[in-house]
Amino acid sequence: MSVKFDSTKITSSGVAAAPGGVDAMKGPAHELADEVGVALTGGKGNVGQGYLAAYLKQLQTNPLRTKMLTSGTLSALQEILASWIAKDINKQGHYFTTRVPKMAAYGAFISAPLGHVLISILQKLFAGRTSLKAKILQILVSNLVVAPIQNSVYLISMAIIAGAKTIHQVHATWKAGFMPVMKVSWISSPLALAFAQKFLPEHTWVPFFNIIGFFIGTYVNSVTKKKRLAALRKRHFDESRRPDEGYGGPGPKY
Numbered sequence: 001m002s003v004k005f006d007s008t009k010i011t012s013s014g015v016a017a018a019p020g021g022v023d024a025m026k027g028p029a030h031e032l033a034d035e036v037g038v039a040l041t042g043g044k045g046n047v048g049q050g051y052l053a054a055y056l057k058q059l060q061t062n063p064l065r066t067k068m069l070t071s072g073t074l075s076a077l078q079e080i081l082a083s084w085i086a087k088d089i090n091k092q093g094h095y096f097t098t099r100v101p102k103m104a105a106y107g108a109f110i111s112a113p114l115g116h117v118l119i120s121i122l123q124k125l126f127a128g129r130t131s132l133k134a135k136i137l138q139i140l141v142s143n144l145v146v147a148p149i150q151n152s153v154y155l156i157s158m159a160i161i162a163g164a165k166t167i168h169q170v171h172a173t174w175k176a177g178f179m180p181v182m183k184v185s186w187i188s189s190p191l192a193l194a195f196a197q198k199f200l201p202e203h204t205w206v207p208f209f210n211i212i213g214f215f216i217g218t219y220v221n222s223v224t225k226k227k228r229l230a231a232l233r234k235r236h237f238d239e240s241r242r243p244d245e246g247y248g249g250p251g252p253k254y
Helices: 028-041 051-061 063-086 099-125 132-161 167-199 202-240
Strands: 003-005 008-010
Touching: 051 063, 051 202, 063 099, 063 202, 099 132, 099 202, 132 167, 167 202
Parallel strands: none
Antiparallel strands: 003 008
């Protein structure tokens, strides 16, 4: 049931519809979302011709190059975003530090090729095996073999990018970070791999894991930066105190 007064229509729910219908209610946010959707998918009349389809095609025709570009871009963005979250700026007051191109190089030339090789081996080992037992075994191999290798390479690379110059410094960084990073992997990796097994074609696994790693890495990186900045501020405060001052302020005067 509906009652009509001029150009405004009141439905039985009591909500007035705009004269132009649903299109008139769309704002800039809806229009932007529509434009992004059309660009990614190609729109209703050009399904499969958007950026997403072009990217997936490149993954099949040039897998390693596409993965390198994806990982390098995400690693650089991760560093910038983590710096912004932690308010970690350089001497010029910018978030684009010297670590950004180094992280891009790590993502493109170390992380992507390593992930490409390890995931390819993992997929070949379980090719054609779709039973629940095989899927669980694949998750176990990923967490007990693939993840430790990738995380170790990540920690070693981060130590070198951070300025470690000796094997002892690199080993100390790896030793301090290995178990915390592995605990995060053991929580996130089974869920991500189970999702990939169920819903994604195999050639999209590495970029999918890169995206998961982007969010986790941004969180870990930002927390690490905040702790480092807090330690630097504390050290600066300790060094700037006068010798006759304690942590509670000036000592008593007699």
